[in-house]
Amino acid sequence: MGIPVITAISVIFYILMALTILPILRAVQAIRRSPRGAGRPHVFPLPVLAFLMLIGIVGGAWVVATLAVYRLAEVVPNVRGLLPADGAEFVLLGIGAVSMVGTLILVLSAVEVLSWFCAEREPKHARGPDGQKVRPTDLIQGGVHSGRPHG
Amino acid sequence: MDNPNLGGEPGSLSPGITVLIPAYNEAESISDTVNSLLAQTVQPAAIIVVDDCSTDGTAEVARAAGATVVRPPKNTGSKAGAQNFALPLVETVWTMAIDADTTLAFDAVEKLMVALDEKEVAAASGFVVPRYVRTVWERGRYVEYLFAFSFLKPVQDFFGKPLIASGCFSAYRTDALRALGGWSNRTMTEDIDLTWRFYFAGWQVRFVPDAVSYPIEPHDFKFMRKQLRRWSHGFVQNVRLHWRRVLAVPTLRMIVAVAAWDAMVASLALVVLLPLMIVLFSAPILMVAYVADLPVVLAPILLGAIRRRETARALASIPGFLVLRAVNAFFLLEAIWSELIVGRPLRLYEKGH
Numbered sequence: 001m002g003i004p005v006i007t008a009i010s011v012i013f014y015i016l017m018a019l020t021i022l023p024i025l026r027a028v029q030a031i032r033r034s035p036r037g038a039g040r041p042h043v044f045p046l047p048v049l050a051f052l053m054l055i056g057i058v059g060g061a062w063v064v065a066t067l068a069v070y071r072l073a074e075v076v077p078n079v080r081g082l083l084p085a086d087g088a089e090f091v092l093l094g095i096g097a098v099s100m101v102g103t104l105i106l107v108l109s110a111v112e113v114l115s116w117f118c119a120e121r122e123p124k125h126a127r128g129p130d131g132q133k134v135r136p137t138d139l140i141q142g143g144v145h146s147g148r149p150h151g
Numbered sequence: 152m153d154n155p156n157l158g159g160e161p162g163s164l165s166p167g168i169t170v171l172i173p174a175y176n177e178a179e180s181i182s183d184t185v186n187s188l189l190a191q192t193v194q195p196a197a198i199i200v201v202d203d204c205s206t207d208g209t210a211e212v213a214r215a216a217g218a219t220v221v222r223p224p225k226n227t228g229s230k231a232g233a234q235n236f237a238l239p240l241v242e243t244v245w246t247m248a249i250d251a252d253t254t255l256a257f258d259a260v261e262k263l264m265v266a267l268d269e270k271e272v273a274a275a276s277g278f279v280v281p282r283y284v285r286t287v288w289e290r291g292r293y294v295e296y297l298f299a300f301s302f303l304k305p306v307q308d309f310f311g312k313p314l315i316a317s318g319c320f321s322a323y324r325t326d327a328l329r330a331l332g333g334w335s336n337r338t339m340t341e342d343i344d345l346t347w348r349f350y351f352a353g354w355q356v357r358f359v360p361d362a363v364s365y366p367i368e369p370h371d372f373k374f375m376r377k378q379l380r381r382w383s384h385g386f387v388q389n390v391r392l393h394w395r396r397v398l399a400v401p402t403l404r405m406i407v408a409v410a411a412w413d414a415m416v417a418s419l420a421l422v423v424l425l426p427l428m429i430v431l432f433s434a435p436i437l438m439v440a441y442v443a444d445l446p447v448v449l450a451p452i453l454l455g456a457i458r459r460r461e462t463a464r465a466l467a468s469i470p471g472f473l474v475l476r477a478v479n480a481f482f483l484l485e486a487i488w489s490e491l492i493v494g495r496p497l498r499l500y501e502k503g504h
Contacts, residue, residue, distance in 0.1 A: 107411070107412045108405060108409070108412075111398065111404050111405065112404075115398040115401075115404055118395055
């Protein structure tokens with residue numbers, strides 16, 4: 001993968017970042033200005049924007065770094081000698097950055113799965129005071145074993 | 152619970168707010184703190200300084216400034232201990248905790264109280280800005296706070312789950328605070344512990360960006376090291392202690408997961424992986440990764456700075472932020488290693504300034 005391809009992909013990320021950061025900041029502003037107790041203001045789903053921005057952070061940072069270094073190489077001849085002709089390090093950097101985002105998504109997914117496993121579930125059959133099995137619906141409807149009055 | 156007998160009947164509290172200031176050898180800064188409280192647009196019903204057996208005349212200075220001073224029979228060993236010592240003395244509906252080196256904007260208490268009007272809210276905390284921004288450490292902290300309080304906290308607050316009601320400046324519903332047993336000293340960061348316990352008990356916590364406080368931050372590495380160690384170990388200790396209950400709180404678990412990821416994976420990348428790659432591949436150019444996220448991180452930082460008319464100061468402080476970020480990453484990894492892997496938890500509470 002050559003530098004032009006990397007740069008092109010990064011530019012897409014950069015535009016994505018530019019498109020998402022402003023609505024996020026506007027959303028935060030709207031939230032801050034809304035009076036307490038009046039309910040949350042309607043803003044574009046913040047998690048979606050935050051996720052897009054996360055991708056934008058990676059790509060945007062990547063393109064800025066790439067462009068800055070290669071621009072520097074044009075001006076300072078010594079820097080040119082440091083740069084790989086095929087941009088291998090930058091591919092590595094990009095993979096690293098994407099992997100970082102990947103680990104975050106993995107961690108968040110793991111937390112969701114863990115919370116599902118650890119959640120206290122309503123038992124299929126609860127036990128009444130006499131040890132007899134009762135259905136949850138008996139409890140909800142004020143059945144004999146729920147201790148709630150009938151009717 | 153550390154102190155089950157914290158006194159006070161829920162119905163017997165009078166309106167108003169009592170300020171608790173734990174202090175150990177704070178003679179230099181305590182009068183500024185008390186004076187800033189006395190100059191508030193909403194006056195506290197009482198200002199209680201807990202002189203935790205200081206040896207520098209803190210009590211005399213605080214008393215001269217106009218505060219009520221109480222003194223435990225011996226040093227309590229932690230901020231939580233000092234605060235709990237004074238909690239039974241609170242007779243008002245609200246209790247505020249503020250550090251002895253922290254001053255407030257003249258309307259900070261008033262602004263904070265607005266959030267506490269909501270019945271389901273048990274705690275509220277405000278915006279924090281370092282009072283002095285001179286050394287590289289103070290500058291780093293200044294930018295770190297701008298980022299956290301201009302961007303991260305408002306987003307967390309939007310979802311109704313600020314990660315922490317900062318211990319240096321927060322207000323609490325007194326009966327809710329007492330019902331939880333006050334502050335706990337089982338971890339190094341009593342504010343995280345308390346905030347999460349409020350969530351577990353069904354209470355809400357708010358972040359109020361307009362209520363501004365100005366603490367004195369560590370000015371050199373010696374003090375910064377102590378503070379970072381305490382904060383890092385405290386976070387890991389709280390995650391370890393509460394992880395099961397955190398999993399049951401939908402948004403909180405996401406926010407804690409992101410913070411834990413940042414503490415572990417991002418720190419690992421910054422302190423271990425990147426230097427390794429630079430050496431192994433003989434590619435110093437990879438050092439750009441250390442600043443690669445700056446364009447995005449700078450956006451909320453600069454917006455926060457522009458709003459405060461401190462753009463030049465923020466820009467000049469960016470190098471400090473980069474240094475502090477790397478040092479912070481190191482201490483987070485050290486805390487994870489010590490607390491979770493080799494089982495050497497931090498137990499000694501050391502002041503960070």
